[in-house]
Amino acid sequence: xxxxxxxxxxxxxxxxxxxxxxxxxxxxxxxxxxxxxxxxxxxxxxxxxxxxxxxxxxxxxxxxxxxxxxxxxxxxxxxxxxxxxxxxxxxxxxxxxxxxxxxxxxxxxxxxxxxxxxxxxxxxxxxxxxxxxxxxxxxxxxxxxxxxxxxxxxxxxxxxxxxxxxxxxxxxxxxxxxxxxxxxxxxxxxxxxxxxxxxxxxxxxxxxxxxxxxxxxxxxxxxxxxxxxxxxxxxxxxxxxxxxxxxxxxxxxxxxxxxxxxxxxxxxxxxxxxxxxxxxxxxxxxxxxxxxxxxxxxxxxxxxxxxxxxxxxxxxxxxxxxxxxxxxxxxxxxxxxxxxxxxxxxxxxxxxxxxxxxxxxxxxxxxxxxxxxxxxxxxxxxxxxxxxxxxxxxxxxxxxxxxxxxxxxxxxxxxxxxxxxxxxxxxxxxxxxxxxxxxxxxxxxxxxxxxxxxxxxxxxxxxxxxxxxxxxxxxxxxxxxxxxxxxxxxxxxxxxxxxxxxxxxxxxxxxxxxxxxxxxxxxxxxxx
Numbered sequence: 188x189x190x191x192x193x194x195x196x197x198x199x200x201x202x203x204x205x206x207x208x209x210x211x212x213x214x215x216x217x218x219x220x221x222x223x224x225x226x227x228x229x230x231x232x233x234x235x236x237x238x239x240x241x242x243x244x245x246x247x248x249x250x251x252x253x254x255x256x257x258x259x260x261x262x263x264x265x266x267x268x269x270x271x272x273x274x275x276x277x278x279x280x281x282x283x284x285x286x287x288x289x290x291x292x293x294x295x296x297x298x299x300x301x302x303x304x305x306x307x308x309x310x311x312x313x314x315x316x317x318x319x320x321x322x323x324x325x326x327x328x329x330x331x332x333x334x335x336x337x338x339x340x341x342x343x344x345x346x347x348x349x350x351x352x353x354x355x356x357x358x359x360x361x362x363x364x365x366x367x368x369x370x371x372x373x374x375x376x377x378x379x380x381x382x383x384x385x386x387x388x389x390x391x392x393x394x395x396x397x398x399x400x401x402x403x404x405x406x407x408x409x410x411x412x413x414x415x416x417x418x419x420x421x422x423x424x425x426x427x428x429x430x431x432x433x434x435x436x437x438x439x440x441x442x443x444x445x446x447x448x449x450x451x452x453x454x455x456x457x458x459x460x461x462x463x464x465x466x467x468x469x470x471x472x473x474x475x476x477x478x479x480x481x482x483x484x485x486x487x488x489x490x491x492x493x494x495x496x497x498x499x500x501x502x503x504x505x506x507x508x509x510x511x512x513x514x515x516x517x518x519x520x521x522x523x524x525x526x527x528x529x530x531x532x533x534x535x536x537x538x539x540x541x542x543x544x545x546x547x548x549x550x551x552x553x554x555x556x557x558x559x560x561x562x563x564x565x566x567x568x569x570x571x572x573x574x575x576x577x578x579x580x581x582x583x584x585x586x587x588x589x590x591x592x593x594x595x596x597x598x599x600x601x602x603x604x605x606x607x608x609x610x611x612x613x614x615x616x617x618x619x620x621x622x623x624x625x626x627x628x629x630x631x632x633x634x635x636x637x638x639x640x641x642x643x644x645x646x647x648x649x650x651x652x653x654x655x656x657x658x659x660x661x662x663x664x665x666x667x668x669x670x671x672x673x674x675x676x677x678x679x680x681x682x683x684x685x686x687x688x689x690x691x692x693x694x695x696x697x698x699x700x701x702x703x704x705x706x707x708x709x710x711x712x713x714x715x
Contacts, residue, residue: 215262258312287314294377329531448700586627
C-alpha cells in the first residue's frame with residue numbers, strides 16, 4: 188500500500204507539472220488575441236520548448252544567424268511596431284515559463300538591424316522577460332538610412348525606447364504579477380543604446396549593463412575612417428600586413444607587459460603604455476630578410492595609429508587606439524580598405540550620396556559629420572543627474588584589447604561625467620561603476636580572462652561574483668555594488684577547463700601584481 192501511495196503521489200505530481208506546462212503553452216498560443224496596443228501588429232505568438240533549435244527563417248542573411256538554440260521553455264511573440272507614418276521596428280518578446288519577475292531589454296551591434304537572438308535566449312534562460320528589436324531596419328548595411336530620416340531616428344534612440352514601452356506593457360499583460368525591476372543588456376552599439384537610454388529616458392531602467400559603448404558615435408565613425416589614410420592600401424609603404432602588426436605587437440608587449448609587475452602577455456593598464464618603436468626599424472630597406480623589424484614608414488604608421496584623432500584646429504575628437512590590440516585590429520581596422528560602417532554612414536547619412544569615395548576621407552569630413560549629428564546620436568551628454576535621482580545604476584565595462592572601439596573613449600567619458608556633475612570618483616561609484624577588462628577584445632574574445640558573463644558565450648558561472656549581469660541585479664536589488672568584475676580565462680576554445688580567474692578593477696584603479704604566487708593566482712593581484 189505504501190508503494191502504491193508513493194506511485195499515486197508521483198503520478199499526481201507529474202500530472203500537475205504537465206498541466207502547468209500545458210497551461211503555459213496554451214497561455215502563450217492564445218496570447219496574440221489579447222494584445223491590443225496602439226501601433227502594434229502581432230505577427231505570431233508561439234511556444235518554444237527548452238532544447239529547441241529554432242530556425243530563424245526570416246532573419247536577414249547578413250545577420251549571420253540561421254538558428255538559435257532555446258535554453259528554457261519560452262513564449263516567443265513577434266510584432267511590427269510603427270514608430271512613424273513611414274517607419275517601424277520588428278520587435279520580439281521572449282517570455283520564459285520560469286519567470287523571475289524582471290523585465291530586460293537587449294541591444295544591437297554595429298549599424299545593424301539584427302535582433303540579437305543569443306541575448307534574448309541568454310536572458311530569458313535566466314528568467315527575465317526579454318525584448319529585442321531590429322533597430323528599425325534589417326541587415327548590417329547602412330543603406331536603409333539613405334534618404335530615410337525616420338529610420339535614422341529609430342537607430343539613434345527610438346527603437347530601444349519603443350521596445351521598452353511596448354515590452355513592459357506586454358510583460359504586465361502576460362504575467363499576472365507584472366514585473367518588479369527593469370534591466371538593460373548591450374555591448375558596442377548596444378552599449379551606446381544603453382547610455383542613450385540613461386541620458387534621454389532616465390526612468391526606463393533600474394539597472395543598465397552597457398559594455399564597450401559606441402558613444403561619441405560620430406567621432407567614433409570618423410576615427411574608424413581615419414585609419415585608411417594612415418595605412419594606405421595593401422602594398423603601400425605605409426601598410427603593415429598582419430604578420431608585421433604582430434612584430435609591432437610583440438615590441439609593444441616587450442615595453443609594456445611588465446609594467447603591472449607580471450609578464451603574462453597582457454597589459455593591465457594601457458594608460459601606462461606609450462611605446463616607442465623606433466628601435467625595431469630595419470637596418471636594411473626591407474624586412475623581407477626575416478628580421479623582426481619594420482621600415483621607418485611602417486613604424487610611423489604604428490605611432491600614428493596609437494595617436495588621437497584631432498580636428499583641423501588640434502582638438503581631440505577621439506582618443507588613441509589603446510596599445511595591445513594590434514593582432515585583433517590588423518584584419519579589420521588596418522586591412523588596407525575603408526572601414527565599412529564609416530563608409531556607409533558617410534554615404535547614406537552625411538552626404539546622401541551612395542557613390543561617395545571613402546578613400547578620400549579627410550578631417551574636414553569628420554567635422555562636417557559632427558555638425559550634422561542627427562537626433563544627437565553622439566550620445567555624449569555627460570550630465571546624468573536625472574538618472575541618478577531616479578535611483579538608476581549603470582555598470583559599464585570595456586576590454587583593454589578592444590579592436591573596434593578604443594577603451595580610452597570610455598575613460599574619457601568617465602572623466603567628462605565627473606567634471607560635468609562635479610563629483611568625486613567615490614560619489615560617482617554610488618550609481619556609475621566602470622570596469623576595465625584586461626585581455627578582452629571587442630565585447631568578447633582576447634588573450635585574458637574575458638569571460639565575465641556579459642553574454643552566453645562568456646558565462647562561466649551564474650553567481651554574481653562571476654557573472655556581470657547578475658552582479659548588476661544584486662546591486663539594484665540588494666544594494667551590494669560590485670567591487671571587481673571577475674573573469675575566467677579558459678584553457679581552450681572548447682571551454683573545457685579554466686586556466687585562471689582574474690578580478691578586474693573598478694576604474695580609475697588599476698591591477699598590479701603583488702605576488703607571491705604565479706600570475707595565474709587571482710589573489711596575487713591587487714587593485715590600487
